[in-house]
Structure formats: C-alpha cells, structure tokens
Amino acid sequence: MSWFTRMFTSTIGQKLIVALTGLFLSTFLVVHMVGNLQLFKDDQGMSFNLYSVFMTSNPLIKTVSYILYLSILFHAFKGLHLAYKNLKARPVGYAVVNGKANSHWTSRSMGVLGTIILVFIVVHMNDFWAEYKFGHIPYVQYEENLQTGEIKSKPYIDEAGNPKTIAKKVEETIISKDGIDYKLTITKDLYAEVAEAFNNPLLVLLYVIAMFAVGFHLFHGFKSGFQTLGLNHPRYNPAIQFLSTWVFAVIIPAGFAAMPLYFLLIK
Template structure:
C-alpha cells in the first residue's frame, strides 16, 4: 500500500494523475460544449432547456457529477503540486532564459493559465451550477422545464462577465493546446504514426471548443440569440 501511495506522490505519478484526469475533463468539455451549443438553434432556448433538464434529472449523470468534481479537484491539486515542484527544482532564475528554444510559452505557463481558469470556474459554478442544483431557477419555459436559458440571457447582460468568459476561454485554448497531447504522451501513447494525428486533433479540439464557449456569451450580449 505504501509503494502504491509513493507511486502517485512521485513526479511521474503526479503527471500520470494529471494525464488521466485531463482526458476525463476533455471528454466532459466535449459533452458540455455540445449541450450549450444547442442555444445556437435560436428557438428561445427550448432545446437547450430540454437537454439541461435531462442532464439534471438523469441519475447516472447526477452520479457522474461527483466523479467530475473529484477529477477536477484532483487535477487542480496535482497541477499546483507540479508547479511548486518544478519551481523548487529551479530555485534560481537562469541568467539567460532559453526555455522558448524547447517549448511554447503556454507549455511553461500552465500554472498561470490554470489559475485563471480556476477563477473562472468559481464564477461559472456560482452563477449556473449552484442555481440549477440548489437555489433553483425561478422561471420555466413553455415546456415546463427550468429556464436555464433565461438565466444565461440575464447573466450575460453584464459586459464584465462577458469579458471574463472570453478571456477565460482564451486561457482554456492555450491550456488545452498543451494539455491535450501532453495527456496522451504522459500515458505512454506515443507512436510516430499516430502522434502527429493526436497533435492535430488536439489543436483543432482546443480551438473549436474554446471558440464555441467564448461565442456563447458574446452572441447573447449582442442580442443575436434570444
């Protein structure tokens, strides 16, 4: 048991946990983005509310929320531990920083990008998840579903929140650009034939997911979706 614990507290173990939880969160983002993209049907949010109702009442989905939050929390904790570990390994700055010669700036800034996303998550959860699960949504649509769409419309009347969401999605894009392929690499899924495909898939996934998420508050603020 001790050796098992040591394996996951080691540098390799921490990266392994980051890889596993990262792939899990990547899958969640895909589902979450698909559901939220239903607002682009521009049907007054009826289809979106229907999907949100299903996600909120299905016991399998509700059970997976526990797994989701556990994975998210573990990903955050391990991420900060890796950042602190890397800083401790290099207590003194080099006179000449040549990091860019071997890696992209966002690969070296995962701690900062992760912190920005954490701030966004706190705001996002407090605005939507808490309301949909605990405090309740006061209005219902014509189908009798809680009108989460109306809550989104009201929330994104605030330009500061729109700006926060857009900046956070830029951070998400850079976070995913490094994290997507890195997760596969950490798990040892490297192959000269498939690695370029994974990198290309990771690039487009990062861009499309982030652009869609960023577009949602923008189109609502501009009144293009109602």
C-alpha cells in the first residue's frame, strides 16, 4: 500500500477528507449566500442573472465549481461510509443510552442531518442548476437608463411571442435614445425561474427544513472540521466556536431560508 492509500484509508485520513471537503463547502456557502443576496435587489433580477452568468462562465470559478461538486460527492460518500463503518464498530447496541448527558444531539445526528441536506441538494440542483445549464430558461432583456439607473425588463421574444435565444450567455449593447444612453442586456432569466419556483409552498417548506438541517449540521460540523485538522487551541477555540454558532449555524442558514420565504410571502 502506498503511503497515500494508507493515509486516506485510515480513520483519521478518511475524517480528513470529510473535514477538508466540509470546510471547503462551508466557505462555498458563504460565497453562495452573499451572491444570492442579490435576489433581494430591486432590479427585476438583473444583477442576480448577471451574477449567474458570471458564476457559470468565469473559468476560474468553473474550475472551483467542479471541485465543489466533487467535494459534495466525497463529503457525502465518505460521511455515509464512515457512519456505516462506525455502526459496525458496535454491532450490539446498548439498551439504554443517555447521550444527552455527554454530547450535543447535533454531533450525534450528523448522518441524518447530512442526508437531509443531500436530498435537498439534489432537488435544488435539479431545480436551478440543471435547468440553467441544460433546460430551457427563457431569456430576458434589460434596458438600463445609464443616467438615472432605472431598469426595465421585458421577455426576449420575437414578434410572434416565441422566446428567442442568443449564441452567447449574455449580450450587452449600449444604445442611445433621445440623447440618453441605455444599456441593453440580454441573458437567461434565472431570477424568474426562482421567483416562480418559490411560489410553491411545499418547495419553500423543503428549503426551510433543509436550512435548519444545514444550521444544525454546521453547528457541529464547522468546529468539528477544525478539530479533525488538529486545530484546537485555547486561544483560537472561542473564535472557531463563535463562527460555528453565529455565522454557520445561524446567519447563513437564516439568510438562505429568507430567500424562498421572501418570494413566497413578500414578492
């Protein structure tokens, strides 16, 4: 066995995979959430749609996104695999277990929480990511008044009302009308797709539940990742604990959950 195999087949090595992928996914969540805050912007979704274009076309981000997909797969597979192996480490269970006396329930439920999140990710990616990449999302045309900043949008369709497409992901032109410059932007209207999807209360419910799962998963998972990497020090532990609780267990899931609720309840 090479040292590499030996390392990554050891329990610590396998945990290392889970920790590294998990922490990477956590950083992705920050980016993803900050980016998606543009859903709240009152511009008929233009910045959100442009952001979607950027995220799917920038070569660096594309590379990162493939690492991300792999990370999700590795994290989920390794996590479940370890959970299975851990079950085998105690084939005959206890009749009475008082787990709450010695540990937080989230730490004992990572497999279940993770599975909920995995189901959610499949639904989520099917709804938006796959739709955006392979589906038929109609295009939208924005007309931005460069003087006032006012934005108007309309579907990008021909005279007969059929949706038109463009060859590139986004097409930007500057035109002048009545001495005022306008920027015309044509791109896929993922925003409308999102708005429509989040009109479905059941889907919104799934999202909210999933965000609770994310919160609880990260409440333990984020700091646990540091412990697995060996980063445990009385000086830095309070900061890790703070990030774990407030950023990853509260702010991020709350921000994400606010998006479907916003479309369902306010928009």
